[in-house]
Structures are given as C-alpha cells and as structure tokens.
Amino acid sequence: MAKYKITVKNYESAIYECREEQDLLGQAILARVPFSVACRSGGCGICKIKVIDGRYQRGICSKKTLPDEERENNYSLACKTYPKSDMVISVENIRR
Amino acid sequence: MVMRIGRVELRVMDMDRSIDFYTNVLGLEIVGRSKNQAYFKAWDEYDHHSLILTAADAPGLASFGLKVANNDELASLEKRVEQFGLPTKRVSKGERLGEGEYIRFELPTGHQCELYYDIERVGTKVGVLNPDPWPDNLSGIAPHRLDHIAITGEDVNHATRFFTDVLNFGQSEKIVAGENGELELASFLFAKNGGKPHDIAFVKGPNNMFNHVGFYVDSWEQVLRAADITTKNNVPSALTPQRHGITRGLTTYFFDPNGNCNEAFSHGYITYPDFPTITWTEDNFDTAMLYHYRKQPEAIVNGTV
Numbered sequence: 583m584a585k586y587k588i589t590v591k592n593y594e595s596a597i598y599e600c601r602e603e604q605d606l607l608g609q610a611i612l613a614r615v616p617f618s619v620a621c622r623s624g625g626c627g628i629c630k631i632k633v634i635d636g637r638y639q640r641g642i643c644s645k646k647t648l649p650d651e652e653r654e655n656n657y658s659l660a661c662k663t664y665p666k667s668d669m670v671i672s673v674e675n676i677r678r
Numbered sequence: 679m680v681m682r683i684g685r686v687e688l689r690v691m692d693m694d695r696s697i698d699f700y701t702n703v704l705g706l707e708i709v710g711r712s713k714n715q716a717y718f719k720a721w722d723e724y725d726h727h728s729l730i731l732t733a734a735d736a737p738g739l740a741s742f743g744l745k746v747a748n749n750d751e752l753a754s755l756e757k758r759v760e761q762f763g764l765p766t767k768r769v770s771k772g773e774r775l776g777e778g779e780y781i782r783f784e785l786p787t788g789h790q791c792e793l794y795y796d797i798e799r800v801g802t803k804v805g806v807l808n809p810d811p812w813p814d815n816l817s818g819i820a821p822h823r824l825d826h827i828a829i830t831g832e833d834v835n836h837a838t839r840f841f842t843d844v845l846n847f848g849q850s851e852k853i854v855a856g857e858n859g860e861l862e863l864a865s866f867l868f869a870k871n872g873g874k875p876h877d878i879a880f881v882k883g884p885n886n887m888f889n890h891v892g893f894y895v896d897s898w899e900q901v902l903r904a905a906d907i908t909t910k911n912n913v914p915s916a917l918t919p920q921r922h923g924i925t926r927g928l929t930t931y932f933f934d935p936n937g938n939c940n941e942a943f944s945h946g947y948i949t950y951p952d953f954p955t956i957t958w959t960e961d962n963f964d965t966a967m968l969y970h971y972r973k974q975p976e977a978i979v980n981g982t983v
C-alpha cells in the first residue's frame with residue numbers, strides 16, 4: 583500500500599504520513615497534529631482543509647458544510663479525504 | 679395533551695451504511711423502506727416507527743413529531759399553534775409509511791415540528807399477554823425507545839414559552855444567564871403526560887440546527903455496553919460514558935455514518951407536572967451538562983449539524 587507524505591502548511595513544519603486507504607484526519611490525530619474534530623463522518627465540516635497540492639479521492643461529504651463551489655476550489659473534509667499522492671494542505675479551523 | 683416525542687426524521691447522505699448502522703450498531707428494527715426513506719422502531723415501542731431516515735445531501739434533523747392523546751386534542755392544538763402565530767399545514771395519510779394525517783409547522787427556531795395521533799400499531803415481539811422481559815435476537819445497543827432530542831435556537835426563552843404555553847409542556851430544568859437569570863441558555867422540556875425529564879432540549883445556538891437524538895437504555899451497565907459496541911464497530915465517539923448534572927441521566931454519545939450525533943441515555947429522574955423547575959446558573963453550565971467532565975466536549979459542540 584502506498585504511503586504518502588502530508589504537509590500541513592499552517593502548522594510549522596507539521597508533516598505526517600497517510601496511506602491511500604486512510605483518511606487525512608485520522609492519521610493527523612494519530613500523529614498529534616492538532617486538527618479540530620467532531621463527527622469524523624463528513625457531516626459537521628469542522629475538519630475542513632484546503633488542498634494546496636497533491637491528488638486525492640473524496641468520500642461522501644455534506645453539501646451544506648462543503649458546497650460545490652468549495653469543492654471546485656479544492657477544499658475538502660479531512661475525515662473523508664484519502665491521498666493519492668504526497669499532499670500539501672492547510673487546515674481551516676486551527677485548534678486552540 | 680402531548681404524550682411524548684414519538685418520531686424523529688434524520689437526513690442521511692449514505693443510506694446503505696446508515697441502515698446498517700441503525701440496524702446492527704444502534705440495534706433498531708427496520709420496519710419499512712421506500713425509495714428514499716427507511717423506517718425503524720425500537721423493540722419496546724408499539725407504533726410503526728420512531729425513526730425515519732431520509733436521503734439527503736447533508737445530515738441533520740429533517741423533522742420531529744409529537745404524539746398527542748387523540749384526534750380532538752390534535753384539532754385543538756392545531757388551533758392553539760395557529761393562534762400563537764405559526765402557520766400550520768395538514769399532511770394527509772399516506773405521505774409516509776404507516777402514518778395517518780398529521781399537522782406540520784415551523785418552530786420559531788426554524789425546526790419542522792409535527793403533531794399526530796394516527797400511526798399504525800405494530801406491537802412488540804414480546805407482546806402484551808404474559809410477555810417475556812425482552813425479545814430474542816436483539817442486535818447492537820438495542821435501546822428501549824426513542825427518548826429525546828436536543829436542538830439549538832437563537833431565542834431559547836421564546837421556544838420555552840411556545841412549548842409551555844401552547845403545547846402545555848413542563849420545564850424540568852434550565853440554565854440561565856443575565857442579572858436576574860432571565861436569559862435562558864438551555865431549556866429542558868417534557869410532555870406532562872409522560873414523566874421523562876425531557877422530550878426536547880433547546881440549547882442556545884444557531885437556529886435550525888441539530889445537536890443529538892437520545893435513545894433509552896435501562897442501566898449504567900447498558901451505557902457502558904453501548905460504548906463498547908460503538909468502539910467494536912469503529913463508530914466515532916463524541917463522549918465516553920458520563921453523568922449529566924441535568925436530568926441526572928447517564929450517557930454516552932457517538933456519531934452515525936453521516937455525522938448525526940446519537941446518545942445512549944439511561945436513568946434520569948421521573949418528573950411530574952407539579953415539580954418545580956430546577957435552575958442552573960451560567961457559571962455552572964459545564965457541570966449542569968456533564969457532571970464529571972465539566973467542560974464542553976469539542977466533538978459535541980462542533981458536531982452540531
């Protein structure tokens with residue numbers, strides 16, 4: 583199984599690894615990268631990311647929290663995003 | 679008189695996974711399917727269904743229904759709701775499986791509320807003649823019944839007034855702020871015919887949002903078991919087993935496959951129409967909500983949909 587390098591731009595040099603069958607949020611939590619988290623089901627939208635670089639596959643996400651225009655602009659919900667290459671992302675809701 | 683919250687309609691994005699979750703993890707019985715809906719009941723409930731899943735492109739609460747004592751009550755409540763200034767609509771029998779005619783209106787908080795009496799009765803597997811205490815072949819958490827919902831709205835005081843003045847609910851508890859404690863931050867409302875500490879909880883927040891739906895299990899052991907079952911099935915947890923200050927109920931929270939938060943809820947006192955309302959002050963908000971944890975769980979706060 584391919585394993586990819588995920589770089590989180592707005593956390594200083596946070597880099598973690600994620601396989602293509604794993605979601606970006608779950609592995610970030612394991613790596614102690616401080617994402618905001620709630621439903622882990624593509625519903626609440628709290629784990630929103632912007633994909634700056636890289637390819638990915640997306641599972642079912644709420645159209646209310648991730649509307650079409652955001653999808654077109656490469657936003658996604660980390661709990662339903664599965665990498666297909668190394669990725670560079672930024673998180674929308676920085677966790678305090 | 680409203681007897682209880684009788685049904686909840688949730689929006690789901692993934693119908694197949696949701697049916698699997700509500701059947702095998704939560705452990706309800708599927709009683710019907712239509713093209714874009716699935717219907718469920720808990721094993722201890724007599725009516726055709728208490729949960730409807732409706733296909734949608736986002737999660738949340740589509741509607742909830744309050745069961746009243748008879749059709750005369752339905753007509754008189756319809757009038758009272760209209761007099762309060764909320765336009766009502768009669769929905770005819772056959773719109774949904776198992777249901778008769780019902781009344782629908784929008785609450786001041788934006789939620790869709792229904793009043794009904796007619797619904798098919800399908801009974802329980804143990805029956806009403808010399809019944810066993812529980813049926814065989816239950817799966818998952820297998821709660822006794824739908825218990826309550828928690829929803830958010832901007833004006834909790836106004837929501838309380840509607841439920842107490844128009845629908846004749848009681849208020850078991852409230853959390854208040856302001857100099858004289860006049861601003862309600864949360865309000866726990868119960869159908870006086872029932873005796874549960876709450877059928878509906880309002881928490882101050884954005885209008886027309888859904889916090890969670892609670893299902894009743896009958897011991898602390900069963901709450902722990904519910905949390906075991908969610909972990910075994912890799913279900914996202916929102917909060918591990920705990921006690922509520924309000925209701926004194928025992929609880930654990932988790933998410934369905936679409937991000938709708940569910941609660942396995944147990945205990946809680948019995949309340950009566952002549953009981954006083956219990957008041958919690960703003961500085962005790964966290965203790966009131968979760969007596970041990972004493973903070974707002976990130977998942978439950980962020981998980982409102």
Ligand code: FES
Nearest residue numbers: 622625627629661
């Ligand atoms: S955590 Fe809720 S959408 Fe990802």
Ligand SMILES: [Fe+2]
Nearest residue numbers: 828892941943
């Ligand atoms: Fe609850």
